[in-house]
Amino acid sequence: MQPFLMVERQASVVVARFNRPEQKNVISEDAQSEEIVEFCRTMTRDTSVRAIVLTGAGDAFCAGGNIKNMQQRTGMFGGSPFAVRSNYRNSVQMIGPAFQDLEVPIVAAINGPAIGLGLDIACMCDVRIASETAVMAESYVKLGIIPGGGGAWLLPRVIGPARASLMTLTGDTITAAQALEYGLVAEVVPQDALLDRALEIARRIAANPGHATRLAKRLMREGQDMKLGSALEMAGAFQALSHHAEDHHEAIAAFLGRRAPEFKDR
Known part of the structure; x- marks a missing residue:
């Protein structure tokens, strides 16, 4: 099986793509979380990397967790309440601390839906830009669950408590234009210009020591x-x-x- 993260080096800039386009790049497997954590550690250790661009393969950034696994109570969603708590702590809840410890500036190029955990990961990045067709949601409550990957801590710090409460408690989806108004993203650009613009920003960062x-x-x-x-x-x-x-x-x-x-x- 191909790695979940496809990594490409362009001089001092690294481009990383979530690479399960047929599944909208959902994250529910322990190995996926471990791969993201190890990527962050590797990037921090390599002092020749000065900037990272993170995006999704296909038409989604990351659509969150695997809802079919939730329905079937398999994988990280299986077992007793204590087991599920442990599953979270040893998988998706490792991603937030890994991004917190990542020293390299990272630009999220949100190319499509960033839902649930996908939005949380976008909030872990330093700069966020979105395509005109991207949508975002902190939609956990729509499924009768709560932000399990750090969104309740991250989102208020990015857009403020008022709008974070609105997004979290309604679970409603917002457009890229609304995300720009909220300050969730710094820019909205046409889909075909997104990666080039993200790379331009990353290279401007990488031009500095x-x-x-x-x-x-x-x-x-x-x-x-x-x-x-x-x-x-x-x-x-x-x-x-x-x-x-x-x-x-x-x-x-x-x-x-x-x-x-x-x-x-x-």
């Missing part, structure tokens, strides 16, 4: 749950590291010399 974008991302992530004083202490420590990086000195020299920098990820 990798240590700076990684540390800036970490600072923003940690700052969500810190007081200003603690955030400034972390910023001071990160800044001290940055000032001693070779790429920082190269950036300064290139700026003053009016030339393009040549970064070496050092």
